[in-house]
Amino acid sequence: MDIESYSQEKTGVLVRAWGRVKALPDKLKTKVVSTCKSIKKLGQDDPRRITHSLKVGLALTLVSLLYYLRPLYDGFGVSGMWAVLTVVVVFEFTVGGTLSKSLNRGFATLLAGALGLGADYFASLFGKKGEPIVLGILVFLLGGAATFSRFFPRIKQRYDYGVLIFILTFSLVAVSGDRVDELVILAYQRLSTIIMGGATCMIISIFICPVWAGEDLHKAVASNLEKLASYLEGFGNVYFQSSEDDGSNVISPKDGKTLPKGYKSILNSKNSEDSLANFARWEPGHGRFRLRHPWKCYLKIGTLARQCAYQIEAINGCIRSDIQTSEEFKNKISEPCKRMSSECGKALKALSTSIKTMKDPSPANSHIENSKAAMKDLKFALKAASLEDSDDFLAIVPAATVASILVEIVNCVEKISEAVNELSLQAHFSKTVEPTVSPEKSQQQQQLLHRGIIQPVFEADDDENNGNVVITIHEISTDSPENQKKPTKE
Amino acid sequence: MDIESYSQEKTGVLVRAWGRVKALPDKLKTKVVSTCKSIKKLGQDDPRRITHSLKVGLALTLVSLLYYLRPLYDGFGVSGMWAVLTVVVVFEFTVGGTLSKSLNRGFATLLAGALGLGADYFASLFGKKGEPIVLGILVFLLGGAATFSRFFPRIKQRYDYGVLIFILTFSLVAVSGDRVDELVILAYQRLSTIIMGGATCMIISIFICPVWAGEDLHKAVASNLEKLASYLEGFGNVYFQSSEDDGSNVISPKDGKTLPKGYKSILNSKNSEDSLANFARWEPGHGRFRLRHPWKCYLKIGTLARQCAYQIEAINGCIRSDIQTSEEFKNKISEPCKRMSSECGKALKALSTSIKTMKDPSPANSHIENSKAAMKDLKFALKAASLEDSDDFLAIVPAATVASILVEIVNCVEKISEAVNELSLQAHFSKTVEPTVSPEKSQQQQQLLHRGIIQPVFEADDDENNGNVVITIHEISTDSPENQKKPTKE
Helix, strand or coil, X not given: CHHHHHHHHHHHHHHHHHHHHHHHHHHHHHHHHHHHHHHHHHHHHCCHHHHHHHHHHHHHHHHHHHHHCXXXXXXXXXXXXXXXXXXXXXXXXXXXXXXXXXXXXXXXXXHHHHHHHHHHHHHHCCHHHHHHHHHHHHHHHHHHHHHHHCCCHHHHHHXXXXXXXXXXXXXXXXXXXXXXXXXXXXXXXXXXXXXXXXXXXXXXHHHCCCCCHHHHHHHHHHHHHHHHHHHHHHHHHHHHHHHHHHCCCCCCCHHHCCCCCCCHHHHCCHHHHHHHHHHHCCCCCECCECCCCCHHHHHHHHHHHHHHHXXXXXXXXXXXXXXXXXXXXXXXXXXXXXXXXXXXXXXXXXXXXXXXXXXXXXXXXXXXXXXXXXXXXXXXXXXXXXXXXXXXXXXXXXXXXXXXXXXXXXXXXXXXXXXXXXXXXXXXXXXXXXCCCCHHHHHHHHHHHHCCCCCHHHCCCHHHHCCCCCCCCCCCCCCCHHHHCCCCCC | CHHHHHHHXXXXXXXXXXXXXXXXXXXXXXXXXXXXXXXXXXXXXXXXXHHHHHHHHHHHHHHHHHHHCHHHHCCXXXXXXXXXXXXXXXXXXXXXXXXXXXXXXXXXXXXXXXXXXHHHHHHHCCHHHHHHHHHXXXXXXXXXXXXXXXXXXXXXXXXXXXXXXXXXXXXXXXXXXXXXXXXXXXXXXXXXXXXHHHXXXXXXXHHCCCCCHHHHHHHHHHHXXXXXXXXXXXXXXHHHHHHHHHCCXXXXXXXXXXXXXXXXXXXXXXXXXXXXXXXXXXXXCECCECCCCCHHHHHHHHHHHHHHHHHHHHHHHHHCCCCCCCHHHHHHHHHHHHHHHHHHHHHHHHHHHHHHHCECCCHXXXXXXXXXXXXXXXXXXXXXXXXXXXXXXXHHHHHHHHXXXXXXXHHHHHHHHHHHHHHHHHCCCECCCCCCCCHHHXXXXXXXXXXXXXXXXXXXXXXXXXXXXXXXXXXXXXXXXXXXXXXXXX
């Protein structure tokens, strides 16, 4: 019995093991397939990643062969290693990053090498016994002081890598213990190989499919404004539409009427913007950007965009509120609120386009004026409103909150517009000439909008509806027959 | 005349130059003094920066002397350099950072060294002419692939440095071009010196004034909750007090009644929390933290704290609103709003204390219950309210918004409490036994609070008033005589 159960157990174990072995190829296959998929996705998300990898491989191969084919460059000897080391450590994704690290490395090596030689000479004055003690003290003091200096925000931001290389080179040179004249040759060899490695990186990163940190920052800030715009353009219709449709204040995902969540990525964008701006300062003039492009202005716009995103996050909280909102009250403020939100969205989109195309941001001004006029209308509507029906205060709180935060958003968008204007002045954006729009016409258009008609289809810039929000206009105002000429976009 | 003016000009230039030279020592002195001051401040802000600098100096000196006193360690030869290099590059501020880099460096060197030897052997099969071509292709392929792998978020987060060292070592070993048996000796020497450097760093960083990333994360999350608490505890009294005092809704900075701005630092805390959590995973158990402490829970609490900070940012916008708020309406909702805000603050303070002391977070529950009860009271008050006076809707919007966002904050604080509870379960916080508070008493206290009496002085935890917010209670309710026993804190 025991033996039988033992043999049965043994068979069971074998069967299970065999099952596992049989399943192994399938498992492996799934794993490989999923890894391949994620590699493909990573490459598709940003094809520059692939070119970057190829560029690093190229730089590495060039410098390695230089090192391998020693007979050709016998002057460098074993120091050729430093060229390989430099390429691996210095080659960054963006041109600015590569330049910042290369230059930091070069100058730090030069400075620390000279100081190290001085320290060596100074220590040799103390005789054979005193030398290691003096060198030890010097390395301790300079290493500690340089490490401490890395805590200074200014140094941390720009010269962190340089300080690191300074400590490294100083220690290496100071304690290498050779005679000073030999050291000079060694230092010369090292410096020249480091320069060779750094130059290879800089040339490849600048001339082969360059990734400019400045351009990335420029695009990131513009796209952040666009994300905010997409939300705001959609918001008014989604929040106030549902009440007109079926009386429920639940945002339904039907008909593609969900609000884009793109703005969420703005909430934590500070660090990446800071580091891009930091790298951008190291870059030479390229494309549309001069050497001293006002990168700081982008950071200011970024900060204001984050402020706006915080407000949107608060509005999102209100939408999810479980308090039943009074439909009467909502209808009363619906018109100016919708206008505030959509005009803010249009203004942001115009500002984003202005940044992208580097053209005068003045087209946004009329939208901002419109949103401010809508804000006044809202105040007027609120002043005129009264509790005619059975509604209590509780029922008006969510809508009132939305209105109040929209007012904050309007103020915020105005500030963003000022910041973009400052950028356009400092970066000399080109002025756009608009001869077709006479002052009277623009005045009239503004007045029309002031009277409460939403005309997204007839706006000058027609490409504003191709974001991920489909604005559906259900209420076609009858007092302007033009509105029936074109079908509304669905 | 010309000569005279020329000589006058010359004298003028000389006088100005002399003035500048005379001013130089003063300028230099001011510069030195200001630099010294900023150094002192940097050290005072976090004295661990000074100890860290000394630790790096010490490690560097130890390893440098090892390299200098070559006769003692003749086996290492010029490879001793790698020990210095390792110390400089690997020594980070936190133990976790140092361990992560040391281990990454060690294992990557081992793996890449072995692969490099293999590549060397493989390439030698192709003869003298084919060798450099095969090696070049191998370096290109592996360098490119490894660089691409650094874009994977998981690898970037934990093994970025390891991949860097992998590329470095592989290229160096593959192209060093010596015979394989010589290379093995070289690789052994390098690996042993790297291990020596890494071990020095690890030992010094763990045993001399260690800075644990895990503990920093723990403290940072607790202090973030406390910052939110400080704001919320102060908010109710500051916002609703002024209306009772002088009828203006402007927040005046008199009497120290400004609200603490500490919460602003939470808005952009994501990156630092992420990197601390990442380093914490590499740390061994230390102090109150086991090896597998649930660091992920801290990130969850951090995210919720940021959510709460966004809401506070929105509330701050309302406070600054220029709309004249109706005092009648404000008074109607003042009591429940004040209670919501202060109870949320107390709950957050209790949760923060619970994290700090690693004790059961249940003391916060009663505050959360109180805040939810106050929320219900608010809804009740809003339902009951009516527009008796000449007030219009506009005048109630700011206060209604504040109330509405406070409701969101209550919900957010509840979620934070759940997250802290999860942390307390996973990290096995010690249970506190509270024999003195019987269920009836706690029920009674809650009921009392439910009736609208603010008793910050009589609360169990007395240290909650020593933040930077002074809560002044002007309205002593007369229905409980106990309130007159003690003077209120000013």
